[in-house]
Amino acid sequence: MAEHMDPEEFRRAGYAVVDWIADYWTTLGQRPVTSQDPPGTVAAALSAGPTAHGEPIEAVLADLDRVVTPGLTHWQHPGFFGYFPANTSGPSVLGDLVSAGLGVQGMLWATGPACTELETVMLDWLAELLDLPQRFRSTGRGGGVIQDSASSATLVALLVALHRASGGRWRETGVDRRYRAYTSTQGHSSIEKAARIAGLGSDGVRPVEVDPRTQAMRPEELRAAIEADRAAGVVPAIVVATVGTTSTTAIDPLPEIGAICAEYGIWLHVDAAYAGAAAVCPELRWTHDGLEHADSYCFDPHKWLLTGFDCDAFWVADAGELIEALTVLPEYLRNAASESGAVIDYRDWQVPLGRRFRALKLWFVLRWYGVEGLRAHIRSGVALADRFAERIEADDRFELTAAHPFSLVCFRLRAADEVSAELLRRVNATGRVHLTHTRVDGRYSLRLAVGSPLTTEKHVDEAWDLLAATATDVLTG
Amino acid sequence: MAEHMDPEEFRRAGYAVVDWIADYWTTLGQRPVTSQDPPGTVAAALSAGPTAHGEPIEAVLADLDRVVTPGLTHWQHPGFFGYFPANTSGPSVLGDLVSAGLGVQGMLWATGPACTELETVMLDWLAELLDLPQRFRSTGRGGGVIQDSASSATLVALLVALHRASGGRWRETGVDRRYRAYTSTQGHSSIEKAARIAGLGSDGVRPVEVDPRTQAMRPEELRAAIEADRAAGVVPAIVVATVGTTSTTAIDPLPEIGAICAEYGIWLHVDAAYAGAAAVCPELRWTHDGLEHADSYCFDPHKWLLTGFDCDAFWVADAGELIEALTVLPEYLRNAASESGAVIDYRDWQVPLGRRFRALKLWFVLRWYGVEGLRAHIRSGVALADRFAERIEADDRFELTAAHPFSLVCFRLRAADEVSAELLRRVNATGRVHLTHTRVDGRYSLRLAVGSPLTTEKHVDEAWDLLAATATDVLTG
Numbered sequence: 020m021a022e023h024m025d026p027e028e029f030r031r032a033g034y035a036v037v038d039w040i041a042d043y044w045t046t047l048g049q050r051p052v053t054s055q056d057p058p059g060t061v062a063a064a065l066s067a068g069p070t071a072h073g074e075p076i077e078a079v080l081a082d083l084d085r086v087v088t089p090g091l092t093h094w095q096h097p098g099f100f101g102y103f104p105a106n107t108s109g110p111s112v113l114g115d116l117v118s119a120g121l122g123v124q125g126m127l128w129a130t131g132p133a134c135t136e137l138e139t140v141m142l143d144w145l146a147e148l149l150d151l152p153q154r155f156r157s158t159g160r161g162g163g164v165i166q167d168s169a170s171s172a173t174l175v176a177l178l179v180a181l182h183r184a185s186g187g188r189w190r191e192t193g194v195d196r197r198y199r200a201y202t203s204t205q206g207h208s209s210i211e212k213a214a215r216i217a218g219l220g221s222d223g224v225r226p227v228e229v230d231p232r233t234q235a236m237r238p239e240e241l242r243a244a245i246e247a248d249r250a251a252g253v254v255p256a257i258v259v260a261t262v263g264t265t266s267t268t269a270i271d272p273l274p275e276i277g278a279i280c281a282e283y284g285i286w287l288h289v290d291a292a293y294a295g296a297a298a299v300c301p302e303l304r305w306t307h308d309g310l311e312h313a314d315s316y317c318f319d320p321h322k323w324l325l326t327g328f329d330c331d332a333f334w335v336a337d338a339g340e341l342i343e344a345l346t347v348l349p350e351y352l353r354n355a356a357s358e359s360g361a362v363i364d365y366r367d368w369q370v371p372l373g374r375r376f377r378a379l380k381l382w383f384v385l386r387w388y389g390v391e392g393l394r395a396h397i398r399s400g401v402a403l404a405d406r407f408a409e410r411i412e413a414d415d416r417f418e419l420t421a422a423h424p425f426s427l428v429c430f431r432l433r434a435a436d437e438v439s440a441e442l443l444r445r446v447n448a449t450g451r452v453h454l455t456h457t458r459v460d461g462r463y464s465l466r467l468a469v470g471s472p473l474t475t476e477k478h479v480d481e482a483w484d485l486l487a488a489t490a491t492d493v494l495t496g
Numbered sequence: 497m498a499e500h501m502d503p504e505e506f507r508r509a510g511y512a513v514v515d516w517i518a519d520y521w522t523t524l525g526q527r528p529v530t531s532q533d534p535p536g537t538v539a540a541a542l543s544a545g546p547t548a549h550g551e552p553i554e555a556v557l558a559d560l561d562r563v564v565t566p567g568l569t570h571w572q573h574p575g576f577f578g579y580f581p582a583n584t585s586g587p588s589v590l591g592d593l594v595s596a597g598l599g600v601q602g603m604l605w606a607t608g609p610a611c612t613e614l615e616t617v618m619l620d621w622l623a624e625l626l627d628l629p630q631r632f633r634s635t636g637r638g639g640g641v642i643q644d645s646a647s648s649a650t651l652v653a654l655l656v657a658l659h660r661a662s663g664g665r666w667r668e669t670g671v672d673r674r675y676r677a678y679t680s681t682q683g684h685s686s687i688e689k690a691a692r693i694a695g696l697g698s699d700g701v702r703p704v705e706v707d708p709r710t711q712a713m714r715p716e717e718l719r720a721a722i723e724a725d726r727a728a729g730v731v732p733a734i735v736v737a738t739v740g741t742t743s744t745t746a747i748d749p750l751p752e753i754g755a756i757c758a759e760y761g762i763w764l765h766v767d768a769a770y771a772g773a774a775a776v777c778p779e780l781r782w783t784h785d786g787l788e789h790a791d792s793y794c795f796d797p798h799k800w801l802l803t804g805f806d807c808d809a810f811w812v813a814d815a816g817e818l819i820e821a822l823t824v825l826p827e828y829l830r831n832a833a834s835e836s837g838a839v840i841d842y843r844d845w846q847v848p849l850g851r852r853f854r855a856l857k858l859w860f861v862l863r864w865y866g867v868e869g870l871r872a873h874i875r876s877g878v879a880l881a882d883r884f885a886e887r888i889e890a891d892d893r894f895e896l897t898a899a900h901p902f903s904l905v906c907f908r909l910r911a912a913d914e915v916s917a918e919l920l921r922r923v924n925a926t927g928r929v930h931l932t933h934t935r936v937d938g939r940y941s942l943r944l945a946v947g948s949p950l951t952t953e954k955h956v957d958e959a960w961d962l963l964a965a966t967a968t969d970v971l972t973g
């Protein structure tokens with residue numbers, strides 16, 4: 020008989036791992052945010068192959084401390100300001116732990132009824148929390164699902180849009196390369212990737228010019244592109260508008276874009292991967308104006324809503340179309356519940372077959388924080404970003420390069436691009452903060468995104484002090 | 497300032513959740529395997545929306561017991577014999593807990609060097625554990641990556657195959673609908689789904705006949721299909737061979753299929769989603785004979801290797817081709833390490849951008865069990881399946897409908913299909929076991945798949961006793 024870890028041993032080892040995490044969070048602020056070790060350091064410190072006989076968890080935890088954590092970039096660190104946050108929280112970790120312990124598979128309703136139903140209800144809760152249009156609620160023809168990422172959500176939206184554009188032939192006979200996807204030049208790289216995966220190729224995406232001041236899509240440019248393409252025999256299948264672009268959190272004008280999509284019968288997908296979470300606050304809901312025109316919408320609770328990766332929330336206005344596009348039903352998955360038509364089988368809403376019970380972490384987060392707790396978190400991120408932006412504006416050597424409606428601030432030195440790049444390199448090399456960069460209208464910009472629950476005014480002020488002092492160094496040589 | 501769960505509160509609540517899981521595992525065998533509640537029961541028991549103010553974890557755990565667990569199908573239950581197992585283990589849960597606590601994003605090497613390097617090393621360890629061909633090791637041009645599922649692995653293999661078949665044009669100009677994918681009639685439904693997603697449509701998959709005795713692909717049928725298609729202007733792009741088909745665990749003849757793929761220059765992907773784990777045992781490695789011909793290979797540690805979903809292990813013989821097909825590089829993801837060419841950025845190996853630190857659970861499992869511990873688990877599953885199959889063979893009312901090289905047994909009553917279907921309904925309705933069904937060569941068959949670490953001889957014998965007694969009822973009434 021095989022030996023497994025029995026419940027009592029799990030209890031003991033489980034406490035040890037919980038302690039390990041609590042200690043990690045307690046000491047996180049004292050670690051360097053990123054490792055400065057060269058590539059291969061971690062791999063070289065691991066043994067060459069698996070051992071014949073098992074070892075206790077304590078031995079693994081010791082190597083975790085010795086080899087793994089020193090080699091990480093710490094995304095939950097209070098000095099982590101890179102990319103967009105991928106924040107998590109105690110309740111999320113605990114919900115996910117329950118999911119791991121249950122080890123259920125939610126591919127079909129029948130393989131885990133509660134797994135499916137809790138997910139449907141959580142997506143309705145989220146829709147209420149963000150005040151999303153009624154059309155996305157499961158009470159009508161719409162509904163929500165958890166995808167692993169915004170990338171996958173965009174891919175799924177594209178697939179259904181292609182199915183619709185083809186009059187239902189796509190699913191059997193394949194994609195027509197005359198179809199095209201539209202997004203602004205600031206649309207996320209996952210849109211080009213989705214187009215490739217779906218067989219349109221990178222050429223299947225038409226980038227639409229933005230207003231250089233706002234970095235938002237120019238609706239008249241969208242219309243012009245559609246008209247020109249149609250005249251050339253191209254079939255516009257989908258527009259992906261962004262609320263909160265990756266570079267600068269620009270907001271595409273949904274009302275105008277929605278009207279154009281309606282006019283030409285084009286699928287509108289709204290990608291609010293990072294910024295969607297802002298809509299939990301009534302005072303930030305203007306960022307979603309016009310969303311009622313969208314056929315699909317997604318945002319990532321795993322970015323700014325305290326829910327660990329992976330958790331993208333994706334809604335469609337017409338679930339039937341989505342299911343029709345993606346369902347494949349072999350004999351071994353047939354079951355009475357699916358055939359009754361009374362249940363949701365989420366495997367038909369996504370690329371993979373299998374599904375983890377991810378609704379649990381959302382449930383834990385929504386209940387532990389409550390609506391007000393989540394609002395406080397978003398407001399704190401916005402306030403910290405405002406505070407940092409004020410410092411930038413008060414120092415003549417710096418300038419903001421974009422508006423900052425959310426918790427991202429883009430800025431640069433009033434100097435050559437290389438000077439800002441050098442500033443970034445030097446502050447990151449201290450290990451005290453981690454920022455990343457982008458280009459805004461061609462010019463190099465630093466990005467400071469606030470999001471870790473551990474980040475407070477003190478950390479933002481320290482980041483500013485470090486930047487200001489380092490600027491003196493790089494500007495003077 | 498927003499309120500978050502502090503480390504001490506996390507410690508306390510974390511212990512409570514660990515206790516909850518230990519208790520769940522201890523009492524699992526006494527629960528019904530599946531819920532008998534009608535659709536909507538769980539949703540109706542949840543509150544209508546999120547509450548304004550947060551609640552303690554204890555309140556959520558109470559509702560977990562009241563609403564969620566009674567509404568589940570328990571995949572880790574010792575009486576769960578459905579589908580294929582999706583087993584997990586204590587070490588996997590703990591490794592995943594560490595991952596949740598760290599909350600790092602491994603999309604690029606730079607965003608989590610240890611996250612990337614541990615993954616590369618774990619995939620090399622797994623390759624050694626299964627004695628996979630050298631071409632898949634990261635020491636050469638090949639390498640492995642964790643995908644969420646075998647479905648996604650097959651999709652990625654198809655995409656690179658299309659890229660190769662197009663001479664590198666696929667990535668810019670899109671898919672050519674003359675390309676075709678081949679798999680046996682027993683190939684998994686994810687192959688058709690991948691073909692749809694990739695823009696070939698369901699018609700882009702050509703099902704190849706199997707030998708009715710073995711349910712394995714007939715190489716001469718594959719050759720005939722390829723020849724006929726080529727004559728008709730179709731371009732064969734990929735063959736997906738299966739080691740352990742979903743219905744019956746049939747094994748396609750890789751040496752012959754590999755030779756055909758080599759002859760015609762077709763990508764060979766081997767899908768061993770469930771059965772791949774068997775190769776940890778030297779006496780079962782014959783099931784992988786001919787794998788050296790494959791361009792890509794995948795199996796799911798989340799099925800039969802004690803690692804919780806999601807964890808599919810996917811290897812390619814030429815990583816460069818894969819990266820070329822899928823990479824998209826926007827400014828905001830540029831970094832010195834990527835540009836050095838010395839590191840792996842796993843985002844280019846998969847559909848989503850973001851990545852969870854899934855290598856940790858594999859590391860915990862491989863170290864806690866050791867090679868011998870994992871072998872004991874596989875051997876126990878095979879032995880239990882053999883034991884069950886002996887019972888079937890010893891009872892004249894039953895017959896086996898397929899060979900059982902692994903831990904799945906397919907069988908039926910020697911009676912009309914409806915009688916076997918009724919047998920399945922009745923045994924599942926007891927809540928003591930859960931089996932699923934399939935069709936083998938057109939005839940209805942029950943499937944009993946062993947895989948939960950909790951399942952022992954006692955549970956298999958009880959399942960048999962229940963089936964035998966229920967058979968008496970359905971055959972006489």
Ligand SMILES: Cc1ncc(COP(=O)(O)O)c(C=O)c1O
Pocket residue numbers: 103167168169170171207209261263264265290291292293319331848849850851
């Ligand atoms: C606007 C936008 N869309 C999509 C993505 C991709 O996110 P994911 O990792 O969830 O695919 C990002 C990531 O930063 C993003 O900013």
Ligand SMILES: Cc1ncc(COP(=O)(O)O)c(C=O)c1O
Pocket residue numbers: 371372373374580644645646647648684686738740741742767768769770796808
């Ligand atoms: C042979 C085979 N391939 C692929 C899959 C799909 O698995 P996943 O859920 O990992 O996509 C299965 C699932 O049972 C399978 O049996």
